[in-house]
Amino acid sequence: MLGRTANGLYWMFRYIERAENGARLIDAGLRMSLTRSEATEDDWEGVLQSAGVRELYDQVHDQLTSSDAIDFLLRDHANPSSVMSCIEAGRHNARMVRTALTRETWEATNECWIDMKAMLARKVRPAEMPEVIDAIKRRAGLIRGAFHGTMLRNEIFNFSRIGTFIERADNTARILDVKYYVLLPAVSAVGSSMDNVQWESILRSVSAHRAYGWVYDAELRPANIADFLISNGRMPRSLAYCYEKIVSNLGYLAREYGEKHAAHETAEQTLESLRSRSIDDIMDQGLHEYLEEFISHNNRLGQEITDGYRFYH
């Protein structure tokens, strides 16, 4: 397949993943502002940081208000990572690689764009927020469903999946990194209601608050939360799960092409470290440092895939 097509698929699925995660972040932010009586602007600061657009926000706005922050995250074209920007970029890439997609996958993507463009044409009123967040998640779900139900399991599938999981790993790591301090045993007043809200919001940002209860007996504990999102191979948004998927999809490519690239080694090493290091060890060594290093390795992997499979030249 063309290098440009592989690139288009990879980015199409990165953007769709990012759009969906953006909606989740906003959802978590809204939830936090509902459960707290004062200082909700600080919460949005955290959300902007998790989305990696805190500085960009300041370039566009003079002050931080919840209404502006939501709009910036949801539909501002000045923000390339806003939900609408991501849906547009995802659909743009889909259009470019249309010949590689099944009709169902393309149509789900195109309809997502048509719907969300209409829904996000104007600033969304607070009362409409739940409906909008729901629509984004549902639309992203339909794309995923069409993709899984109709695409051949070939190189096209592999590049798409790799895009999804590189993006997801990055997003989960960022969410943890922005809130890493609330997970540190030293500073947290364990059991305070303040911490509970913060912890829950981390889980909500990755739609994992229910699942957490099943795995860790419902009690919110920082080390368990970190373990769940970093090392738990059954949690579909954890770093370990993402890397299992990246490694297996790269493995299919290696088998089909009969050659390996630098990316294979990087991905396997990262997975190995995710499997072998205990969460206590990571917390002892410094969660922040660990996540920073992870994000930078994840970026490097993206670059190695881009080079190895000739996305650009």
Next chain:
Amino acid sequence: MMNADSSPRRPYSTYHEWYASQDRNRLIAKSKEAENIFRKTGITFAVYGHADSSEKLIPFDLIPRIISGREWRKLAQGIEQRVLALNAFLDDIYHKQEIIRAGRIPRELIEKNDAFLPQMIGFRPPGGVYTHIVGTDIVRTGEDQFYVLEDNARTPSGVSYMLENRETMMQMFPELFHQNRVRPVENYPYLLRQSLSSLAPPGCTGKPRVAVLTPGIYNSAFYEHAFLADMMGVELVEGSDLRVIDGKVKMRTTRGYEAIDVLYRRVDDDFLDPLTFRPDSALGIPGIMDVYRAGNITIANAPGTGISDDKAIYSYMPEIVEFYTGRKPLLENVPTWRCSEQPSLKYVLEHLDELVVKEVHGSGGYGMLVGPTATKRERAAFAEKLKERPGNYIAQPTLSLSTVPILVNKGIAPRHVDLRPYVLVSDKVQIIPGGLTRVALKEGSLVVNSSQGGGTKDTWVLED
């Protein structure tokens, strides 16, 4: 659809019976449904020069245009004759130029024309085929009476609409296809691939590898490029994917560079090779013309074919057909005044209110004057342009085009149409039974171009 005595014309009789039994509101609802199908599928085109309208739908009318088998046979013979003449003409003007020597066409008309490529002189494309894909624009003025409007021998577009229109009709009204024996058009992508593969260059040893070259996602016909590549099962490439390596044109794949043997290009001549043509082109492949001339790639359609469908050449088509086939043309040309000739210019200026004046190099319905519907002021302004650069224009009478019915809110109403059948040329000429019917949606309008508010219909050729 109707005869003068308001009985349905024969090919329409079965359809007419069905239509009479339909509830109008249901049809109007179906019409909306069709629009949704098109929007959802992304069957869109871009209109240049419109802000915030990068993707538009071409309106689809759900009443088919129906052509009898007998009329079609006559039409097809005429088209075949004309397409063979076009190829013979191209081969001649890039080799011996006998038609010029015979004094049938002025030399400067060819050699001073931008569409004439000196780089093609003395080169014969694989199989001697210049125009692999042709879309002849035709109008019908009465029973068995057809005129050719344009030959479109460069990169005719619109075939995806022919296919999607049929697909949509079969989805919405399956019963109609039981009642009428409509000849299929669905195998076009297969025939196209077969036809392109059969003209692989001499340098191709294995199974020919075909690719479609698009200017990219912002091109107005991008949807069609992607659609055709998909339906043929071949790669859709852009200039940036291609490079000349070891005397071959190769595309950058995830496994490395792989050779292409046949390139169905939807990029204009000018942009094909920055080393040979426009140096600022980012759409083409530097050096592809050398590969072409060395016999290592087939380019479809061949560069330089534009000289054959140029509007200035058009008026010579009857002579061209006769010169190369030795017979009178089966299809008529629309009488054409060449404004470069003084007596013609005088006539055109005096009869502006009856004529359609077109720019010689224009396309898409831009830069033309439809005399009978233009205002006095528009005609006066156009006359000035005409006097300034007469060589830039040709003029034709407005034909009393036949109309076909379209669905409107109040029922059905007549509108003017043209027809573009698609022709594939390899060692044989294949004409797809059907084509793209474009319809002027505005009452009384004669302009069918999609960029000017035209729509499309499914076109049925019946077996009989």
